[in-house]
Protein backbone atom coordinates (compact mmCIF):
# COMPACT_ATOMS: atom_id res chain seq x y z
CA UNK A 285 0.00 0.00 0.00
CA UNK A 286 1.33 3.40 -1.01
CA UNK A 287 1.05 6.50 1.16
CA UNK A 288 -1.51 8.95 -0.25
CA UNK A 289 0.95 11.82 0.32
CA UNK A 290 3.24 10.25 -2.29
CA UNK A 291 0.61 10.46 -5.07
CA UNK A 292 0.40 13.19 -7.66
CA UNK A 293 -3.06 14.62 -7.00
CA UNK A 294 -2.53 17.89 -8.87
CA UNK A 295 -5.13 17.02 -11.56
CA UNK A 296 -7.88 16.61 -8.99
CA UNK A 297 -10.19 18.96 -7.15
CA UNK A 298 -9.61 18.34 -3.45
CA UNK A 299 -9.20 20.01 -0.08
CA UNK A 300 -7.12 18.92 2.89
CA UNK A 301 -8.20 18.50 6.51
CA UNK A 302 -11.93 18.98 6.08
CA UNK A 303 -14.24 18.76 9.08
CA UNK A 304 -16.89 16.18 8.21
CA UNK A 305 -19.40 17.56 10.69
CA UNK A 306 -19.69 20.50 8.30
CA UNK A 307 -20.64 18.11 5.49
CA UNK A 308 -22.97 15.50 6.98
CA UNK A 309 -26.65 16.21 7.67
CA UNK A 310 -26.05 14.76 11.17
CA UNK A 311 -23.44 17.51 11.77
CA UNK A 312 -21.16 14.87 13.30
CA UNK A 313 -17.72 13.73 12.22
CA UNK A 314 -14.02 14.39 12.63
CA UNK A 315 -11.40 15.62 10.21
CA UNK A 316 -10.74 13.86 6.91
CA UNK A 317 -7.25 14.36 5.53
CA UNK A 318 -8.23 14.35 1.83
CA UNK A 319 -11.66 15.45 0.63
CA UNK A 320 -12.13 15.00 -3.12
CA UNK A 321 -14.88 16.79 -5.03
CA UNK A 322 -14.60 15.64 -8.67
CA UNK A 323 -16.44 17.83 -11.17
CA UNK A 324 -17.16 15.17 -13.79
CA UNK A 325 -17.69 11.42 -14.13
CA UNK A 326 -14.24 11.15 -15.69
CA UNK A 327 -12.54 12.90 -12.78
CA UNK A 328 -14.47 10.66 -10.35
CA UNK A 329 -13.32 7.53 -12.20
CA UNK A 330 -9.71 8.75 -12.36
CA UNK A 331 -9.52 9.43 -8.61
CA UNK A 332 -11.02 6.05 -7.75
CA UNK A 333 -8.78 4.27 -10.19
CA UNK A 334 -5.69 5.94 -8.73
CA UNK A 335 -6.64 5.21 -5.11
CA UNK A 336 -7.59 1.60 -5.91
CA UNK A 337 -4.38 1.08 -7.87
CA UNK A 338 -2.39 2.04 -4.76
CA UNK A 339 -4.70 0.16 -2.35
CA UNK A 340 -5.68 3.35 -0.57
CA UNK A 341 -8.98 3.05 1.29
CA UNK A 342 -11.62 5.74 0.78
CA UNK A 343 -15.29 6.41 1.46
CA UNK A 344 -17.64 7.52 -1.31
CA UNK A 345 -20.46 9.87 -0.36
CA UNK A 346 -23.25 11.83 -1.97
CA UNK A 347 -24.96 14.28 0.37
CA UNK A 348 -23.90 12.26 3.48
CA UNK A 349 -27.53 12.23 4.65
CA UNK A 350 -27.48 8.56 5.64
CA UNK A 351 -24.05 8.44 7.26
CA UNK A 352 -22.63 8.69 10.75
CA UNK A 353 -18.97 9.71 10.48
CA UNK A 354 -16.58 8.73 13.29
CA UNK A 355 -15.26 11.41 15.62
CA UNK A 356 -11.76 10.40 14.58
CA UNK A 357 -11.48 9.07 11.04
CA UNK A 358 -9.23 6.09 10.36
CA UNK A 359 -9.64 6.42 6.58
CA UNK A 360 -7.66 9.17 4.92
CA UNK A 361 -9.89 10.00 1.94
CA UNK A 362 -13.52 10.80 1.25
CA UNK A 363 -14.84 11.35 -2.28
CA UNK A 364 -18.02 13.37 -2.68
CA UNK A 365 -20.09 13.14 -5.88
CA UNK A 366 -21.97 16.38 -5.21
CA UNK A 367 -20.30 18.23 -8.09
CA UNK A 368 -20.95 15.45 -10.63
CA UNK A 369 -24.37 16.67 -11.61
CA UNK A 370 -25.42 16.74 -15.23
CA UNK A 371 -29.01 16.13 -16.20
CA UNK A 372 -30.72 15.86 -19.58
CA UNK A 373 -34.06 14.89 -21.00
CA UNK A 374 -35.21 13.23 -24.19
CA UNK A 375 -38.98 12.72 -24.43
CA UNK A 376 -39.98 10.76 -21.30
CA UNK A 377 -36.45 9.69 -20.53
CA UNK A 378 -34.15 11.46 -18.09
CA UNK A 379 -30.42 10.78 -17.79
CA UNK A 380 -28.94 12.12 -14.58
CA UNK A 381 -25.56 12.00 -12.86
CA UNK A 382 -25.10 10.36 -9.46
CA UNK A 383 -24.32 13.61 -7.63
CA UNK A 384 -27.50 15.41 -8.70
CA UNK A 385 -29.80 16.28 -5.81
CA UNK A 386 -32.88 14.07 -5.58
CA UNK A 387 -34.99 17.07 -4.66
CA UNK A 388 -33.77 19.04 -7.68
CA UNK A 389 -34.44 16.01 -9.87
CA UNK A 390 -38.05 15.91 -8.64
CA UNK A 391 -38.47 19.57 -9.56
CA UNK A 392 -36.70 19.05 -12.91
CA UNK A 393 -39.23 16.30 -13.66
CA UNK A 394 -42.15 18.54 -12.74
CA UNK A 395 -40.81 21.28 -15.04
CA UNK A 396 -40.88 18.68 -17.82
CA UNK A 397 -44.38 17.36 -16.97
CA UNK A 398 -42.93 14.01 -15.93
CA UNK A 399 -44.40 12.02 -13.07
CA UNK A 400 -43.10 9.13 -10.95
CA UNK A 401 -40.92 10.68 -8.24
CA UNK A 402 -43.33 12.92 -6.32
CA UNK A 403 -42.99 11.19 -2.93
CA UNK A 404 -39.19 11.48 -3.02
CA UNK A 405 -38.87 15.27 -3.15
CA UNK A 406 -38.21 15.63 0.60
CA UNK A 407 -35.37 13.09 0.76
CA UNK A 408 -32.21 15.14 1.20
CA UNK A 409 -29.78 12.87 -0.72
CA UNK A 410 -28.31 12.51 -4.18
CA UNK A 411 -29.42 10.26 -7.03
CA UNK A 412 -26.45 7.90 -6.42
CA UNK A 413 -27.16 7.59 -2.70
CA UNK A 414 -30.83 6.97 -3.42
CA UNK A 415 -30.14 4.21 -5.96
CA UNK A 416 -27.52 2.61 -3.70
CA UNK A 417 -30.13 1.90 -1.02
CA UNK A 418 -33.29 2.14 -3.11
CA UNK A 419 -34.55 5.14 -1.15
CA UNK A 420 -38.26 5.59 -0.91
CA UNK A 421 -41.13 7.34 0.80
CA UNK A 422 -44.94 7.48 0.65
CA UNK A 423 -45.18 4.45 -1.63
CA UNK A 424 -42.59 5.73 -4.13
CA UNK A 425 -39.07 4.37 -4.59
CA UNK A 426 -36.29 5.59 -6.86
CA UNK A 427 -36.34 2.22 -8.65
CA UNK A 428 -40.03 2.45 -9.73
CA UNK A 429 -39.34 4.11 -13.09
CA UNK A 430 -35.66 3.32 -13.33
CA UNK A 431 -34.48 1.94 -16.68
CA UNK A 432 -30.74 1.48 -16.19
CA UNK A 433 -27.78 2.32 -13.99
CA UNK A 434 -24.29 2.99 -15.34
CA UNK A 435 -21.45 2.19 -12.96
CA UNK A 436 -17.70 2.20 -12.81
CA UNK A 437 -16.70 -1.38 -12.09
CA UNK A 438 -13.66 -1.08 -9.85
CA UNK A 439 -12.34 -4.60 -10.26
CA UNK A 440 -12.52 -4.65 -14.07
CA UNK A 441 -11.72 -0.94 -14.40
CA UNK A 442 -14.64 -0.65 -16.81
CA UNK A 443 -17.89 1.26 -17.27
CA UNK A 444 -20.87 -1.10 -17.23
CA UNK A 445 -24.61 -0.51 -17.65
CA UNK A 446 -27.08 -2.59 -15.63
CA UNK A 447 -30.74 -2.91 -16.52
CA UNK A 448 -33.26 -2.62 -13.70
CA UNK A 449 -33.53 -6.38 -13.04
CA UNK A 450 -29.78 -6.71 -12.69
CA UNK A 451 -29.81 -4.10 -9.89
CA UNK A 452 -31.71 -6.52 -7.58
CA UNK A 453 -33.80 -3.81 -5.97
CA UNK A 454 -35.73 -4.63 -2.82
CA UNK A 455 -36.78 -2.74 0.32
CA UNK A 456 -33.81 -0.39 1.02
CA UNK A 457 -31.62 -2.72 -1.00
CA UNK A 458 -29.73 -2.95 -4.29
CA UNK A 459 -26.84 -5.02 -5.57
CA UNK A 460 -24.59 -1.95 -5.22
CA UNK A 461 -24.63 -2.36 -1.43
CA UNK A 462 -22.77 -5.65 -1.88
CA UNK A 463 -20.59 -5.04 -4.90
CA UNK A 464 -19.50 -1.46 -3.99
CA UNK A 465 -19.45 -0.35 -7.60
CA UNK A 466 -19.57 3.35 -8.29
CA UNK A 467 -22.86 4.64 -9.65
CA UNK A 468 -22.09 7.21 -12.33
CA UNK A 469 -25.50 7.95 -13.83
CA UNK A 470 -28.99 6.55 -14.20
CA UNK A 471 -31.74 6.62 -16.80
CA UNK A 472 -35.38 6.96 -15.79
CA UNK A 473 -38.34 6.37 -18.02
CA UNK A 474 -41.21 8.43 -16.62
CA UNK A 475 -44.81 9.13 -17.52
CA UNK A 476 -46.53 12.33 -18.58
CA UNK A 477 -48.62 14.33 -16.14
CA UNK A 478 -49.71 17.91 -15.70
CA UNK A 479 -46.95 20.01 -14.09
CA UNK A 480 -49.20 21.71 -11.53
CA UNK A 481 -50.62 18.38 -10.36
CA UNK A 482 -47.08 17.06 -9.86
CA UNK A 483 -46.01 20.14 -7.90
CA UNK A 484 -49.14 20.04 -5.72
CA UNK A 485 -48.48 16.41 -4.87
CA UNK A 486 -44.81 17.03 -4.04
CA UNK A 487 -45.78 19.96 -1.80
CA UNK A 488 -48.37 17.79 -0.05
CA UNK A 489 -45.73 15.17 0.78
CA UNK A 490 -43.23 17.83 1.85
CA UNK A 491 -45.77 19.32 4.29
CA UNK A 492 -46.58 15.84 5.62
CA UNK A 493 -42.87 15.23 6.15
CA UNK A 494 -42.32 18.50 8.00
CA UNK A 495 -45.27 17.69 10.28
CA UNK A 496 -43.91 14.25 11.14
CA UNK A 497 -40.13 14.62 11.08
CA UNK A 498 -37.80 16.71 13.28
CA UNK A 499 -36.41 18.70 10.36
CA UNK A 500 -35.23 21.54 12.62
CA UNK A 501 -32.49 19.28 14.09
CA UNK A 502 -29.53 17.62 12.35
CA UNK A 503 -30.12 13.89 11.74
CA UNK A 504 -29.57 11.14 9.20
CA UNK A 505 -33.24 10.23 8.85
CA UNK A 506 -34.68 6.95 10.14
CA UNK A 507 -32.04 5.08 12.08
CA UNK A 508 -33.38 1.54 11.70
CA UNK A 509 -34.63 -0.56 8.78
CA UNK A 510 -38.07 -2.06 9.13
CA UNK A 511 -37.43 -5.80 9.65
CA UNK A 512 -40.83 -6.54 8.06
CA UNK A 513 -43.81 -4.67 6.65
CA UNK A 514 -45.67 -4.95 9.96
CA UNK A 515 -42.86 -4.09 12.37
CA UNK A 516 -42.36 -0.36 12.85
CA UNK A 517 -39.18 0.47 14.81
CA UNK A 518 -40.49 3.96 15.64
CA UNK A 519 -43.64 2.51 17.23
CA UNK A 520 -41.69 -0.04 19.27
CA UNK A 521 -39.35 2.69 20.53
CA UNK A 522 -42.36 4.78 21.50
CA UNK A 523 -44.08 1.84 23.26
CA UNK A 524 -40.94 1.32 25.32
CA UNK A 525 -41.21 4.92 26.51
CA UNK A 526 -37.92 5.86 24.83
CA UNK A 527 -39.00 9.08 23.12
CA UNK A 528 -36.60 11.78 24.27
CA UNK A 529 -34.08 9.21 25.57
CA UNK A 530 -30.73 11.02 25.54
CA UNK A 531 -27.08 10.02 25.65
CA UNK A 532 -24.67 12.97 25.54
CA UNK A 533 -25.89 15.23 22.75
CA UNK A 534 -27.80 12.47 20.91
CA UNK A 535 -31.51 12.13 21.55
CA UNK A 536 -34.44 10.02 20.31
CA UNK A 537 -36.68 12.59 18.66
CA UNK A 538 -39.93 13.29 20.50
CA UNK A 539 -41.53 14.14 17.15
CA UNK A 540 -40.56 10.93 15.33
CA UNK A 541 -39.06 8.18 17.49
CA UNK A 542 -37.42 6.50 14.48
CA UNK A 543 -35.03 9.47 14.28
CA UNK A 544 -32.02 10.17 16.47
CA UNK A 545 -31.31 13.88 16.45
CA UNK A 546 -28.14 15.76 17.18
CA UNK A 547 -29.62 17.92 19.92
CA UNK A 548 -26.45 19.60 21.06
CA UNK A 549 -22.88 18.85 19.93
CA UNK A 550 -23.48 15.09 19.75
CA UNK A 551 -20.50 12.87 19.02
CA UNK A 552 -20.54 9.70 16.95
CA UNK A 553 -19.92 7.82 20.19
CA UNK A 554 -23.10 9.32 21.73
CA UNK A 555 -25.12 8.16 18.72
CA UNK A 556 -23.56 4.69 18.70
CA UNK A 557 -24.28 4.22 22.41
CA UNK A 558 -27.88 5.33 21.95
CA UNK A 559 -28.33 3.01 18.94
CA UNK A 560 -27.01 0.00 20.93
CA UNK A 561 -29.23 0.92 23.89
CA UNK A 562 -32.32 0.93 21.65
CA UNK A 563 -31.25 -2.29 19.89
CA UNK A 564 -30.77 -4.06 23.24
CA UNK A 565 -34.13 -3.03 24.68
CA UNK A 566 -36.03 -3.88 21.50
CA UNK A 567 -34.30 -7.24 21.20
CA UNK A 568 -35.22 -8.01 24.81
CA UNK A 569 -38.86 -7.09 24.27
CA UNK A 570 -39.51 -8.48 20.79
CA UNK A 571 -36.69 -10.93 20.04
CA UNK A 572 -35.87 -8.88 16.93
CA UNK A 573 -32.48 -7.27 16.37
CA UNK A 574 -32.92 -4.02 14.46
CA UNK A 575 -30.38 -3.37 11.74
CA UNK A 576 -29.41 0.23 11.14
CA UNK A 577 -30.31 1.98 7.91
CA UNK A 578 -27.65 4.62 8.54
CA UNK A 579 -24.06 3.61 7.83
CA UNK A 580 -21.06 4.21 10.06
CA UNK A 581 -17.95 5.47 8.26
CA UNK A 582 -14.69 5.59 10.17
Ligand SMILES: Cc1cc2nc3c(=O)[nH]c(=O)nc-3n(C[C@H](O)[C@H](O)[C@H](O)COP(=O)(O)OP(=O)(O)OC[C@H]3O[C@@H](n4cnc5c(N)ncnc54)[C@H](O)[C@@H]3O)c2cc1C
Pocket residue numbers: 309343344345346347348349350351365382383406407408409410411412413414415416417418419420421460464465466467468497499503504505506579
Ligand atom coordinates in the same frame (compact mmCIF):
# COMPACT_ATOMS: atom_id res chain seq x y z
C1 LIG B 1 -34.27 14.41 7.34
C2 LIG B 1 -34.01 13.15 6.55
C3 LIG B 1 -35.07 12.48 5.97
C4 LIG B 1 -34.86 11.30 5.25
N1 LIG B 1 -35.91 10.66 4.69
C5 LIG B 1 -35.72 9.53 3.97
C6 LIG B 1 -36.83 8.86 3.36
O1 LIG B 1 -37.97 9.29 3.45
N2 LIG B 1 -36.57 7.73 2.65
C7 LIG B 1 -35.30 7.24 2.51
O2 LIG B 1 -35.16 6.20 1.83
N3 LIG B 1 -34.24 7.85 3.07
C8 LIG B 1 -34.41 8.99 3.80
N4 LIG B 1 -33.33 9.62 4.37
C9 LIG B 1 -31.98 9.03 4.26
C10 LIG B 1 -31.14 9.55 3.08
O3 LIG B 1 -31.49 10.86 2.73
C11 LIG B 1 -31.30 8.65 1.87
O4 LIG B 1 -30.87 7.35 2.19
C12 LIG B 1 -30.49 9.14 0.66
O5 LIG B 1 -30.83 8.35 -0.44
C13 LIG B 1 -28.98 9.07 0.86
O6 LIG B 1 -28.36 9.75 -0.21
P1 LIG B 1 -26.96 10.48 -0.02
O7 LIG B 1 -26.56 11.09 -1.30
O8 LIG B 1 -27.00 11.39 1.15
O9 LIG B 1 -26.04 9.23 0.30
P2 LIG B 1 -24.88 9.18 1.40
O10 LIG B 1 -25.49 9.30 2.75
O11 LIG B 1 -23.81 10.12 1.04
O12 LIG B 1 -24.35 7.69 1.19
C14 LIG B 1 -25.15 6.60 1.56
C15 LIG B 1 -24.55 5.33 0.95
O13 LIG B 1 -24.67 5.42 -0.46
C16 LIG B 1 -23.39 5.20 -1.06
N5 LIG B 1 -23.31 6.02 -2.26
C17 LIG B 1 -23.56 7.34 -2.38
N6 LIG B 1 -23.38 7.73 -3.66
C18 LIG B 1 -23.00 6.62 -4.35
C19 LIG B 1 -22.62 6.38 -5.71
N7 LIG B 1 -22.60 7.35 -6.62
N8 LIG B 1 -22.28 5.11 -6.06
C20 LIG B 1 -22.29 4.09 -5.15
N9 LIG B 1 -22.61 4.28 -3.86
C21 LIG B 1 -22.96 5.52 -3.47
C22 LIG B 1 -22.39 5.63 -0.01
O14 LIG B 1 -21.12 5.05 -0.21
C23 LIG B 1 -23.06 5.15 1.26
O15 LIG B 1 -22.78 3.78 1.42
C24 LIG B 1 -33.53 10.80 5.10
C25 LIG B 1 -32.46 11.50 5.68
C26 LIG B 1 -32.69 12.66 6.39
C27 LIG B 1 -31.53 13.41 6.98
